[in-house]
Amino acid sequence: MPPQRNPGILSLSRRLFRIAAPQKRSLVVSTLASILGNFAHLGLMASGALLILSAAGLNRGAPVVWGGLMLLCSAGIGICRYFEGLVSHVAAYKLLADMRGNLFEMLRCLAPARLLDRQKGDILSVAVADIETIEFFFAHTIGPLFTIILLPLVSLCIAGSVHILFLPVLLPVYLLICLALPLLAIKTGRAMGQDYRKRVGDLKSFMVESVSSLKEVQIFNYGEKRMAEALEKTAGINRAAHALTLHRQIVTSAPVFFIYLARILVIATASYLALRGYENPAGIIVLSFVVSASFSSTQSLTTVISNLLETYAAAERYFAIMDDRPEIIEDPSPVELGSIETVEFDRVSFGYRRDREAVIQDLSFTIKKGEKIGVIGESGIGKSTIIRLLLRFWEPLAGEIRINGIPLQKISLKSLRSRIVMLEQETFIFNDTIAANIALGKTGASEEEIVLSAQRAHIHGFISALPEAYQTPMGELNGRISGGERQRIGIARAMLSNPDMLVMDEPTSNLDVLNEKSLLKTLKDEYGDTTILIVSHRRSTLTGCDHILRLDKKSPQHKDTA
Secondary structure, three states: OOOOOOHHHHHHHHHHHHHHHHHHHHHHHHHHHHHHHHHHHHHHHHHHHHHHHHOOOOOOOOOHHHHHHHHHHHHHHHHHHHHHHHHHHHHHHHHHHHHHHHHHHHHHHHHHHHHHHHHHHHHHHHHHHHHHHHHHHHHHHHHHHHHHHHHHHHHHHHHHHOOOOOHHHHHHHHHHHHHHHHHHHHHHHOOOOOOHHHHHHHHHHHHHHHHHHHHHHHOOHHHHHHHHHHHHHHHHHHHHHHHHHHHHHHHHHHHHHHHHHHHHHHHHHHHHHHOEEEOOHHHHHHHHHHHHHHHHOOOOOHHHHHHHHHHHHHHHHHHHHHHOOOOOOOOOOOEOOOOOOEEEEEEEEEEOOOOOOOOOEEEEEEEEEOOOEOOOOOOOOOOOHHHHHHHOOOOOOOEEEEEEEHHHHHHHHHHHHHHHHEEOOOOOOOOOEEHHHHHHOOOOOHHHHHHHHHOOOOOHHHHHHHOOHHHHHHHHHHHOOOOOHHHHHHHHHHOOOOOOOEEEOOOOOOOOOHHHHHHHHHHHHOOOOEEEEEEEEHHHHHOOOOOOEEEEEOOOOEEEEO
């Protein structure tokens, strides 16, 4: 299903409520605490009015009784506010953790094909800032939504019991403050919230890119222009924030006028009734206090609405990723892959964009167990694409790939990628120790296995010379290791996994001639029985391969004995 464009507020709210379902008990407790706290507020004001009336001799009951009720309501307000905030926030943070976990799982399914056109900084903004913004819905919205329904109903019931004439006076004001103005605020401000969240995401993408490219910025004297671009994006965010703030102030201020107008109307109605001979001063005074308390609670709705503009914009960005459809869909009943005996490409064609010329056309070849196959060709001819198709990062547009005679689409992705290990041109180093980075190739790897893999990759000497050896944090060292050292760590990681098949994309691009020869000797001596597919533009890297697959534009493939 493609991502839904511009979903409605009700649709977004329903989806957020579904996400909140696992914490519904906590949110119900929080909502009840919010309702009871607001009722306690009404009770406090009503008890205060009755206390004054009792002291003046206009109401039955001892003043101490009404004073006690005031203290009881005050305690209730504090207790309810405490539990409302505590329980709602604990539930909200658990929901945010689940959302981030679900987002990471979806990104894993979408990668790499569906993430090519997405900026890393924008994804980071959704994962951190946007999900954090959605916390407002879970922690600060659900309780007030129920409160604004119940409080007006209770207030109107009290108003009707005092005199029926108060109902047509108060009902339009409640409808205006609790329904019409909030809906109008959301409708007029939603685009502002979307614009603001988008600009924040763009700036974060820009900053991630800027930090990653600092060396190039300095080398090519691009700093001033980059700074000007950053200031321009910041100014755009400020303009969007100013518009949102202006809208928020209007949304917050407009109900205040109608709240004070309602109070004036209550006094005017009471005065009119007094002129007509209606005598119930106690009821009118209690009603005035209750209405005042009711409006002070419903007024908080305007704050909720103003913050929901950003919340809904953030939710829309989150759901845009969650609704995306992965390029690769695993078979409902996948086949577990055994030891790899054969790999077949049968008339395979592929292009990264269906409306463009295919990168690979009509490609056929077979790899048998234990063979060493090299792939060579000019840049952009599709060498690396062969590896990505084999690991099923993309689907062929035509033809079929089979392992052990089983179509690739029917094989479990987990078993496929546990049997085949890939080493790319650029090795990503995580912010952890060197040992942990190498151990990524095998869960629960022992120290001896890690050291042995490093020795095979000819990186052991470099690691041993470091002050903390294998426990050296890569966060501190990452910027100071060479491309060759980084790549040899990746080679050690791949060797540790001891796969059925090792695929290597330009494995020696950052190695000197001596280290290249060492690596090739390791592959020959210690991986003689392992099936290996090496992609390289260097003919020397393919030394020792049983066969070489040469790609060119004139002929899909040419196989010759190495």
